[in-house]
Amino acid sequence: MLAAILSISALSALFGLLLGFAAIRFRVEGDPIADQIDAVLPQTQCGQCGYPGCRPYAEAIAAGEADINRCVPGGEQVIQSLADLLGVDPKPLDTSLGEPEPEPQVAVIHEQWCIGCTLCIQACPVDAIVGAAKQVHTVIEAECTGCKLCVPACPVDCIEMVPLRKDIEEWTWPYPTPTAYLPPPARADLLPDEETA
Amino acid sequence: MTGPIPGRQLWHFHGGLHLADHKAESTGRPVLDLPPPARLILPLRQHIGQIAEPLVRPGERVGKGQPLAAAEGYISAPVHAPTSGTVVAIENAPVPHPSGLDAPCIILAADGEDRWAEGLPDPVPDYRALDALTLRNRIREAGIVGLGGAAFPTAAKLNPPPRHRIDTLVVNGAECEPWITCDDMLMRHEAAAILSGVAIVQHMVRPRETLIGIEDNKPQAIDAMQHALNAAGLPDTHVVPVPTRYPTGGEKQLIQVLTGKEVPSAGLPAEIGILCQNVGTLHAVHRAIVEGVPLIERLVTVTGDGVAEPRNLRARIGTPFAELVAAAGGYTPDVTRLIMGGPMMGIAVHTDAVPVIKSTNCILAATPALTGEPGPAAACIRCGECARVCPVRLLPQQLYWYARARDFDRVQEYSLFDCIECGCCAYVCPSHIPLVQYYRFAKTEIWNQEREKARADQARRRHELRQARLEREQREKAERLARKKAAVQRRKAGGGESAQDAIAAALARVEAKKKARAAARDKDDGEGRD
Numbered sequence: 001m002l003a004a005i006l007s008i009s010a011l012s013a014l015f016g017l018l019l020g021f022a023a024i025r026f027r028v029e030g031d032p033i034a035d036q037i038d039a040v041l042p043q044t045q046c047g048q049c050g051y052p053g054c055r056p057y058a059e060a061i062a063a064g065e066a067d068i069n070r071c072v073p074g075g076e077q078v079i080q081s082l083a084d085l086l087g088v089d090p091k092p093l094d095t096s097l098g099e100p101e102p103e104p105q106v107a108v109i110h111e112q113w114c115i116g117c118t119l120c121i122q123a124c125p126v127d128a129i130v131g132a133a134k135q136v137h138t139v140i141e142a143e144c145t146g147c148k149l150c151v152p153a154c155p156v157d158c159i160e161m162v163p164l165r166k167d168i169e170e171w172t173w174p175y176p177t178p179t180a181y182l183p184p185p186a187r188a189d190l191l192p193d194e195e196t197a
Numbered sequence: 198m199t200g201p202i203p204g205r206q207l208w209h210f211h212g213g214l215h216l217a218d219h220k221a222e223s224t225g226r227p228v229l230d231l232p233p234p235a236r237l238i239l240p241l242r243q244h245i246g247q248i249a250e251p252l253v254r255p256g257e258r259v260g261k262g263q264p265l266a267a268a269e270g271y272i273s274a275p276v277h278a279p280t281s282g283t284v285v286a287i288e289n290a291p292v293p294h295p296s297g298l299d300a301p302c303i304i305l306a307a308d309g310e311d312r313w314a315e316g317l318p319d320p321v322p323d324y325r326a327l328d329a330l331t332l333r334n335r336i337r338e339a340g341i342v343g344l345g346g347a348a349f350p351t352a353a354k355l356n357p358p359p360r361h362r363i364d365t366l367v368v369n370g371a372e373c374e375p376w377i378t379c380d381d382m383l384m385r386h387e388a389a390a391i392l393s394g395v396a397i398v399q400h401m402v403r404p405r406e407t408l409i410g411i412e413d414n415k416p417q418a419i420d421a422m423q424h425a426l427n428a429a430g431l432p433d434t435h436v437v438p439v440p441t442r443y444p445t446g447g448e449k450q451l452i453q454v455l456t457g458k459e460v461p462s463a464g465l466p467a468e469i470g471i472l473c474q475n476v477g478t479l480h481a482v483h484r485a486i487v488e489g490v491p492l493i494e495r496l497v498t499v500t501g502d503g504v505a506e507p508r509n510l511r512a513r514i515g516t517p518f519a520e521l522v523a524a525a526g527g528y529t530p531d532v533t534r535l536i537m538g539g540p541m542m543g544i545a546v547h548t549d550a551v552p553v554i555k556s557t558n559c560i561l562a563a564t565p566a567l568t569g570e571p572g573p574a575a576a577c578i579r580c581g582e583c584a585r586v587c588p589v590r591l592l593p594q595q596l597y598w599y600a601r602a603r604d605f606d607r608v609q610e611y612s613l614f615d616c617i618e619c620g621c622c623a624y625v626c627p628s629h630i631p632l633v634q635y636y637r638f639a640k641t642e643i644w645n646q647e648r649e650k651a652r653a654d655q656a657r658r659r660h661e662l663r664q665a666r667l668e669r670e671q672r673e674k675a676e677r678l679a680r681k682k683a684a685v686q687r688r689k690a691g692g693g694e695s696a697q698d699a700i701a702a703a704l705a706r707v708e709a710k711k712k713a714r715a716a717a718r719d720k721d722d723g724e725g726r727d
Binding site: 045053054055125176 | 242292294295296298299300574631634635637638640641642644645648649652653654655656657659660661662663664
């Protein structure tokens with residue numbers, strides 16, 4: 001009886017120490033789940049979800065404080081990825097936050113109206129606007145995420161969102177559907193197969 | 198001399214199709230030299246890789262052969278003026294591309310003089326005088342890309358990683374796709390020049406053996422090449438007729454037929470010691486080195502039931518398709534579509550205003566008899582015909598299921614990127630499923646997702662850097678404020694005495710400055726008087 005109690009106590013003490021050691025030795029800095037969620041989010045940093053950027057939203061989802069259907073620019077695709085990642089059912093996008101744009105957008109500053117106030121530069125979450133006080137500003141198209149945060153910031157309404165130019169190199173073949181499908185360019189006639197071996 | 202050389206073993210690749218070749222339509226008429234058109238459209242990207250950077254401005258007069266745009270980066274190619282004239286514009290114009298979108302082009306108005314530019318590289322009749330690096334640079338500067346259709350910059354292909362020694366040079370004269378005959382005609386008429394190009398590449402990469410593979414439905418080309426080879430006397434070089442079977446002209450398929458070696462999945466022929474070059478490319482290499490002429494023209498087959506007189510034309514790069522069709526007798530009334538390339542792998546172009554580019558081997562004007570009825574696809578019945586004919590031994594059915602379901606991870610597990618888009622699977626599909634279009638959709642969509650991922654990562658990095666900067670600025674501001682506050686507190690704590698001290702010190706400083714200024718003035722005055 002005593003031997004059993006002693007050995008069980010010894011074992012639990014040993015495992016307790018092991019677990020304690022492992023908790024310190026293999027400690028993970030940061031929040032790996034939030035990292036994975038952040039990797040799925042489109043990084044527009046637009047704040048339409050109600051959080052100040054993609055990372056805070058990812059942390060809120062990881063903490064169970066936010067729903068997965070709040071990312072407007074990500075749309076269905078991001079919701080589906082998040083649902084797969086977290087093992088929950090996908091939900092329709094919360095459209096009270098905004099409607100997704102049908103195609104990627106980019107901000108354009110009409111330079112003839114820009115007064116050089118730098119307000120848009122301060123609003124841009126990815127530093128995609130260059131300029132200085134009383135100097136005309138301009139958007140670096142390649143860095144603009146299309147978040148629209150600069151649009152309300154401009155006091156003279158000189159910023160416009162335009163669809164991103166379609167580059168021929170970024171063109172993708174359309175998904176074949178019965179109505180819109182490109183048949184093979186032409187038919188050639190098949191000859192009897194000589195090869196039998 | 199149409200059978201295989203006695204004693205030379207040939208191999209087979211898996212699958213493939215035996216198609217009616219329709220070569221006779223366009224080989225019956227002699228090759229016609231097409232004069233330069235009045236207006237040439239020269240896309241800045243006619244090759245795989247980085248877009249070329251324009252060197253000229255609108256309004257500039259240029260001579261024939263003058264570089265108009267320079268290669269940007271290693272995998273890129275320059276663009277040359279195919280004739281003399283004036284640069285009219287550098288703008289977006291229609292190009293032969295399945296999207297039908299415009300792309301940046303240099304528009305050149307010909308002056309009709311066809312005058313050579315000055316300062317072109319000198320012809321080098323004896324290429325042996327130059328080393329491989331010099332030759333490679335000249336090939337690069339001549340704007341040569343693979344003329345078989347892929348348009349990969351040739352200079353880069355001729356520079357395999359040093360760990361791969363080139364054992365065999367494979368010369369691709371197979372031209373397996375129906376209707377296309379430009380390589381056939383080139384071999385018939387320019388065999389000596391092609392072999393000169395072969396000799397130059399042999400001098401550069403020093404292969405142990407060179408095999409010139411030509412499909413046995415081109416007896417005249419085989420004869421011409423064999424005669425030229427006998428005359429040139431290149432050592433360890435053989436003309437090898439190969440059985441006619443689509444797609445023997447695919448690089449990896451021809452290598453397999455000639456050597457029995459298989460290029461590894463996602464690998465390059467250099468990894469198994471093989472370099473493959475198209476006959477047209479080698480002809481262009483000869484022209485660039487021995488004659489000093491950059492790539493400004495090429496043979497183009499204009500054929501199909503949709504043109505009156507199918508034939509081959511020697512056309513300047515940049516000539517609109519419409520001019521070539523006109524030179525081939527114009528359209529027949531029942532023409533329905535225009536295809537660049539052959540019926541199996543070509544792309545439908547949206548207008549005949551698009552120009553001939555370096556990779557334009559064929560313009561196929563198709564009639565309904567050729568294009569067939571584009572009807573709705575039926576369901577896949579899992580018959581497995583597609584897997585039987587796939588020359589790469591993929592599982593087209595599985596690729597189709599996953600591409601259709603947009604499951605891009607699984608479709609890559611089934612080696613989507615080894616697919617050469619030869620179209621054999623779609624050809625034999627009894628349900629008429631546009632299989633290749635599914636694969637092309639999946640490939641371009643995967644590339645698109647990779648680009649978007651890279652963009653998102655970049656945005657995340659920039660946002661994080663910005664956050665860090667804002668935090669640092671705020672911290673610095675707080676520290677500055679704290680320092681000031683501390684200074685004020687110190688002064689207050691020190692009492693009035695220290696404040697009076699400070700005033701006294703300031704007054705002393707002002708006094709000292711005044712004295713120094715007065716001294717300087719006196720000195721100046723003194724100098725002025727002297």
